[in-house]
Amino acid sequence: MTRIVDVGGHAPYRIAIGDGLLSDGAALASHVRGRHAMIVSDAHVTPLYARGVADALQAANPGLRCMVTCIPAGESAKSLDRFAELLRELADFGATRDACVFALGGGVVGDLAGFAAACWMRGIDCVQLPTTLLAMVDSSVGGKTAVDLPQGKNLVGAFHLPRAVFADTATLRTLPDRELRAGLAEVVKYGAIRDAAFLDWIETHADALLARDADTLAEAIARSCAHKAAIVERDPFERGERALLNFGHTFAHAIETEQGYGGLNHGEAVAVGMVCAARLSARLGMAVADDTQRLAALLRRLGLPVDVPAGLDPAALVAHMRLDKKAIAGRLRFVLWSGAGAAQVVPDVAEAEALAALG
Ligand code: NAD
Ligand code: ZN
Structure with missing residues (x-):
């Protein structure tokens, strides 16, 4: 069962919560307006899920150019240096204004990739694919994006609403206990x-x-x-x-x-x-x-x-x-x-x- 939460406002979007959503290439690809999809993920999540997302997107839209970019895991990746690196990668990728960034990971990936999407060519589409419970219930929703400075957390950032959020609860099975x-x-x-x-x-x-009971977790998320x-x-x-x-x-x-x-x-x-x-x-x-x-x-x-x-x-x-x-x-x-x-x-x-x- 997929649970849906609609977020209203000036640019409404939908949060889908359910098991296996990352394999639904057609649903993911429906949010890509152009020919470029950049999947941003971290060193823990990339080997687990990034290939699957790229393959699902590609199968649904064979004309799509997909790239996966991997950042180090952990809060220290939410930095201006990583942000600049992502922008350079978008440039090398030839990403145009209709490109879409898929933020596949926890809040660190979501905040960093979301901020890069907010700034690249003054704002391109971003789809949030949260893989931690924290990102599913909080950071992937609401459009806050940011990086940290040594002087403080989230001091540089932008409001940039996602086009959609897909919380695939199957990913929670690999989440370490501490993160749950x-x-x-x-x-x-x-x-x-x-x-x-x-x-x-x-x-x-x-x-x-x-105990990670699937239905109880999905209800808590929704x-x-x-x-x-x-x-x-x-x-x-x-x-x-x-x-x-x-x-x-x-x-x-x-x-x-x-x-x-x-x-x-x-x-x-x-x-x-x-x-x-x-x-x-x-x-x-x-x-x-x-x-x-x-x-x-x-x-x-x-x-x-x-x-x-x-x-x-x-x-x-x-x-x-x-x-x-x-x-x-x-x-x-x-x-x-x-x-x-x-x-x-x-x-x-x-x-x-x-x-x-x-x-
Ligand atoms: P995180 O992104 O660092 O992820 C936690 C760890 O879990 C990482 O090591 C990651 O690699 C790993 N991981 C992620 N998904 C996994 C999976 N499915 N299986 C195995 N490992 C997995 O941390 P977080 O707790 O998700 O997010 C914290 C960040 O979110 C903070 O920077 C915080 O400021 C930000 N945040 C933002 C908002 C917002 O509104 N934008 C709200 C709350 C928190
Ligand atoms: Zn918080």
Whole structure:
């Protein structure tokens, strides 16, 4: 069964979620307007799935010129250097304005390839083919693309909506456990910020999710995508409501930056960040300590960390938070929690409170 989530707005597109979608060459090729398709993937995903996608595209459209380009795996590939390299490859490939980029991989590939598609000839089509749970529930939807700088995550980027998203759940079978759990952190986020019933459902289905029960995972992905779609179609450029998706992320990005992108992965950092944000909310009287306990217990059960890694300097973390894109005029701005299913942006939090929330 293929689940569909439609994303409305000025350039609507469809998210398809199901087993085997990457072999549906006709569906994939239907989004290519010209003769060039560049499949961007990383060193882990390329040998597993890239040939299959290229062959499926080619079989559906024999006139298509397909190339596969492989980037190193990991966050460090989300760099300006790799971005420039992709643009040079598009040039060498002879990609014209009707070329299509297929981003086959996790959020790193999706963000980098999406940003290259956003900039090449001022914007060409991009189809997202997410292969991590995190990319399926979050990064492939909504059009945010970016690369990192040593000074901070996602500091250079563009909004560039995908033409389509195909989440082939069969690819999750090869995903390492740690990456599966990272994706579950973002799934929990949707329940936490806007759907108390979904948070209950995740608690009930935690074991099935960890055991990779196909139907349970597909349902979690579809429900998460429906939340993300509802938010991004109303607020595509993050002028308001979309900021709620950053619950836990101000803390998370500070941790990731301070660790030089080589410690906790994004989902793990988000798990820690959500617990810090919940603790901060309780300190400021918005949530109660019981909510924080419940959130931390669920994340722990899903195999996720909930404590700030030892040895990180709290003052350095707060300094990173001030450079976060969500910060305005150097003030500390957080998405805070009012308990299951409700969150809001709080624009000016005292540094002492943020420090105390680090635990
Ligand atoms: P990732 O892309 O690094 O993938 C995680 C690891 O899993 C990598 O080693 C990758 O090679 C491997 N992998 C991917 N699919 C696999 C598969 N099917 N089988 C085996 N191995 C596989 O990390 P991620 O967690 O997917 O994405 C994190 C990135 O996404 C971060 O850079 C984050 O900033 C970004 N992000 C962006 C948005 C957005 O809206 N654009 C939202 C959330 C996160
Ligand atoms: Zn995230």
